[in-house]
Amino acid sequence: MSMAPVIEGFGYERVRVAPDVSLNVAVGGSGPPLVLLHGFPQTHLMWRHVAADLAADHTVICPDLRGYGDSDKPLESGPRVYSKRTMGADVVELARALGHERFALAGHDRGALVAVRTGLDHPGSVTHLASLDVLPTLDMWEALRGVRGAVGFHLYLMAQPPGLPEQMIAASAETFFGYFLDAWSTGSEAIPAQVRRAYLEASAGAVPSIVADYRASAGIDIEHDAADRAAGRRLGMPVTVLQQDWGAALGYDAAALWGAWASDLRHATVTSGHFMAEQDPAGVVRELRDLLER
Numbered sequence: 242m243s244m245a246p247v248i249e250g251f252g253y254e255r256v257r258v259a260p261d262v263s264l265n266v267a268v269g270g271s272g273p274p275l276v277l278l279h280g281f282p283q284t285h286l287m288w289r290h291v292a293a294d295l296a297a298d299h300t301v302i303c304p305d306l307r308g309y310g311d312s313d314k315p316l317e318s319g320p321r322v323y324s325k326r327t328m329g330a331d332v333v334e335l336a337r338a339l340g341h342e343r344f345a346l347a348g349h350d351r352g353a354l355v356a357v358r359t360g361l362d363h364p365g366s367v368t369h370l371a372s373l374d375v376l377p378t379l380d381m382w383e384a385l386r387g388v389r390g391a392v393g394f395h396l397y398l399m400a401q402p403p404g405l406p407e408q409m410i411a412a413s414a415e416t417f418f419g420y421f422l423d424a425w426s427t428g429s430e431a432i433p434a435q436v437r438r439a440y441l442e443a444s445a446g447a448v449p450s451i452v453a454d455y456r457a458s459a460g461i462d463i464e465h466d467a468a469d470r471a472a473g474r475r476l477g478m479p480v481t482v483l484q485q486d487w488g489a490a491l492g493y494d495a496a497a498l499w500g501a502w503a504s505d506l507r508h509a510t511v512t513s514g515h516f517m518a519e520q521d522p523a524g525v526v527r528e529l530r531d532l533l534e535r
Contacts, residue, residue, distance in 0.1 A: 246435050248289045248303060250296070256304075258334040259327075265311035266304040266335065270296025274341040275533070276332060277303045280350020280373075281451065282418040282444040283516075284310035286436055287349065290522035295529065302339060306352060307331055308450030310443050317403065317453035320461040325378070328454075329359035333366050345533055347371035349518055351454060354378055354462070357502070360476045361469055369532050371481045372499075373525070374515050378458050379466035380498045384491050392491070395421070399452045400459035406452050414445035427514035476503040479535040481528055483517060486510050507532070 247253065251269035258264055267285055275295060277288040285303040292301045305312040307328055321327055332355065336344045346367050348356030353372040360367045376384060385393045399406050410417050418441055422432060432440070444451060480503035488495045496508040509528065513521035 246286055246289075246439050248286065248292050250293060251301075251303070256335050256338050258307075258331040258338070261315050262307050262313045262331065264304045264307065264313070264331060264335055266302060266339075267292070268300065268302050268339065269293070270299050270301050272299045273533070274300045274302060274336060274339075274344040275529075276336060276344050276346045277301065278306060278332065278346070278348035278352025278355050279303075279309070280348070280352050282421055283350075283440050284443050286439060287516065287518055289436075289519075291518050291525050291529070294522070294526045299345075299533075300339075300341070302336065302341075302344075304332070304335055305443075306355065306454075308454055309447055314447055314450040317449065317456070320457055323450065323453040323457045324461045324465070325355050325358035325457065326362060326461075326465055328355045329362055332356075332359050333363050336366070342366065343368050345369040345371075347373070347529060347532075349373040350375055350515070354458065357476070358462070358465065360478060360480075361474055364477055367478055369479050369481075369535065370476060370503075371483070371529055371532055373483050373517055374485055374511075376493075376495065376498060377466060377502055378462045379470065380493070382459070382463065384493045384498075386492070389491050392487075396455060396459070399455035401456075403452075403456075406456075407449050410452065411445075411448045414448060415441050418444040422516075425515035427520060431514075431516055431520040470501075475501075477505075479505045479532060480507070481532040482506065482508045483511050483525070483528055484508070485512075485515060505535070507535075 248267045251267040255263045279287045308314045346356045353375045360370045518525050
């Protein structure tokens with residue numbers, strides 16, 4: 242029987258970050274701490290190449306977010322359970338439990354939304370911040386207009402009240418999650434069959450919590466972003482944003498949108514596809530190393 246894939250050379254543990262939530266986390270290397278947050282529909286495994294490289298001179302911390310992978314999946318008893326504010330607090334508590342009051346932070350997709358919220362809520366904890374292939378929540382919803390917004394159909398599906406989206410997705414979970422792994426990839430070789438299987442099994446086993454994560458981004462997360470925008474809060478640490486060129490198709494200027502949130506910003510357009518940490522890990526490592534030197 243084949244073993245579930247892991248990040249080679251990393252140790253695994255469960256870390257309690259809230260009274261009812263422990264996170265599954267892979268930790269490797271030594272040196273300044275760097276936390277890497279995965280996206281949808283993935284787990285911490287998406288960082289396997291990047292993490293192994295950066296562990297040469299950093300303590301690299303790769304958790305499964307609450308509600309994903311092998312981390313705990315609390316019931317959605319209210320919008321705060323899967324708000325990015327709550328998930329960001331998980332990250333700060335995780336780093337603290339591992340002995341790090343300050344750390345660099347990079348996130349992809351959903352993990353990038355958590356990373357941005359963590360940087361806004363805990364500016365004294367996050368030394369550097371990287372976002373891979375998202376817009377901030379408030380800007381994302383404003384950018385999805387008319388038929389061009391159909392590319393984000395899953396956002397609207399999972400924004401619906403509890404019941405229908407969970408039932409629809411659970412009824413064809415492998416097809417649903419597999420669609421995004423295929424549609425957002427530029428080739429099949431980046432995600433080997435064993436890793437793909439791990440993603441699909443993990444996602445199929447987490448439908449309610451994944452939907453709750455997305456539902457929060459259509460409600461409470463917007464409220465938090467809007468409050469920060471109104472108050473003029475910005476990310477003060479060095480920020481790197483790596484992004485596909487969706488702006489031309491959807492009619493927005495991604496660099497300008499990000500510039501409103503970050504004063505020390507490097508915004509770069511990539512051609513490696515959405516899953517860039519798996520499709521171009523060397524490029525992502527290079528950008529993260531440049532960020533960490535700023």
